[in-house]
Structures are given as C-alpha cells and as structure tokens.
Amino acid sequence: CGKFSRxxxxxxxxxxxxxxxxVGVLESALKLTPRFDEWSRKGILFTNFFANGFQTRHGEVxxxxxxxxxxxxxxxxxxxxxxxxCLPEMLHExxxxxxxxxxxxxxxxxxxxxxxxxGFTRIIDRFxxxxxxxxxxxxxxxxxxxxxWLHELKKFPEPxxxxxxxxxxxxxxx
Numbered sequence: 001c002g003k004f005s006r007x008x009x010x011x012x013x014x015x016x017x018x019x020x021x022x023v024g025v026l027e028s029a030l031k032l033t034p035r036f037d038e039w040s041r042k043g044i045l046f047t048n049f050f051a052n053g054f055q056t057r058h059g060e061v062x063x064x065x066x067x068x069x070x071x072x073x074x075x076x077x078x079x080x081x082x083x084x085x086c087l088p089e090m091l092h093e094x095x096x097x098x099x100x101x102x103x104x105x106x107x108x109x110x111x112x113x114x115x116x117x118x119g120f121t122r123i124i125d126r127f128x129x130x131x132x133x134x135x136x137x138x139x140x141x142x143x144x145x146x147x148x149w150l151h152e153l154k155k156f157p158e159p160x161x162x163x164x165x166x167x168x169x170x171x172x173x174x
Contacts (some may be wrong), residue, residue: 007095014063016056017169029081057109060151064088064163067116089119089162097157099124100166101149104139120163124152136168 020026025037025045061069065086088098099122106112108127115123126139133144140148151163156162 012163139167
C-alpha cells in the first residue's frame with residue numbers, strides 16, 4: 001500500500017460519448033464542460049488516450065482488462081464465457097469489494113456475464129434504481145446514476161473498487 005495506512009477506495013467513472021472535441025480544457029470552444037474543466041485543474045488530466053474500438057464495450061474491456069479487443073461481433077458476447085486477469089478480479093483478491101453500476105439493462109451485450117466472470121462481485125443496473133428515476137435515452141439520467149451510486153457507496157464495505165458508466169449521451173439523444 002506504500003504511503004496508505006489502509007487500502008484506498010477506488011472509483012472509475014466512464015462517460016459515454018464524452019469526446020475531447022467537446023471538452024473545454026482540451027481546447028474546445030463549445031464551453032460545454034465547465035465543471036469538468038474546473039476539476040481537471042484540481043486533479044490529474046490524462047490527455048494522451050486513444051480510442052481502442054468503435055463501441056463503448058471495447059473501451060470497457062481495454063480499461064478493466066488491459067486488452068485490445070478484436071473487431072467483429074459484440075465483444076462481451078464473444079468473450080462472455082472466457083476469463084481474463086482483469087483489474088476488478090485482482091482488486092477483489094486484495095480484499096476489495098467490487099461493483100459496477102449501469103443505468104440501463106446490464107444484460108445487454110452480455111455485460112453482466114462478462115463482468116461477473118472477470119471480477120465484479122456486485123452489478124447494479126436499471127432494475128435496482130428507484131422507479132421514479134429520470135429516464136433519458138437508453139437509461140437513467142446521470143443525476144439518477146450518481147444519486148444511486150452515492151447511496152450504494154455508503155453501504156459498501158471498505159476498501160471498495162467501484163465503477164459506473166453513464167448512458168444519456170448515447171444516441172438516440174433526447
């Protein structure tokens with residue numbers, strides 16, 4: 001753990017369709033991301049990332065499993081029965097409670113099967129959200145996702161590794 005007296009909690013937020021061309025701190029003139037721009041100046045901003053696929057699922061496999069997925073059929077459907085040495089599993093072995101949140105149906109593209117097989121011990125999806133949550137496009141709003149996530153984080157045993165994927169920016173836009 002190095003300088004930590006205990007293992008730190010780890011959160012990863014994946015933002016659907018959050019493109020550099022629209023981010024102010026990355027020189028976009030659109031002024032769409034004032035809060036992100038502000039936070040980027042307070043933390044660490046990585047600017048040398050490249051797309052490693054044409055679907056969100058390719059990025060998730062790359063982020064969680066350090067694997068460049070091949071093009072072709074839906075990645076998680078194709079790999080759902082395979083096990084890899086992924087970050088959630090490695091952290092779970094170190095004593096972390098692991099969870100993944102998705103404000104839509106996690107069975108889409110075999111995400112549930114893939115993530116459970118590769119180390120996420122708790123999957124929270126649209127069926128776990130309050131019925132009155134605001135819906136946008138393919139799932140619940142970012143506000144609903146973050147409210148649910150904060151509620152769940154209070155209940156997770158420490159240390160925890162939790163990741164959430166936003167969905168409202170995915171087409172079809174509402």
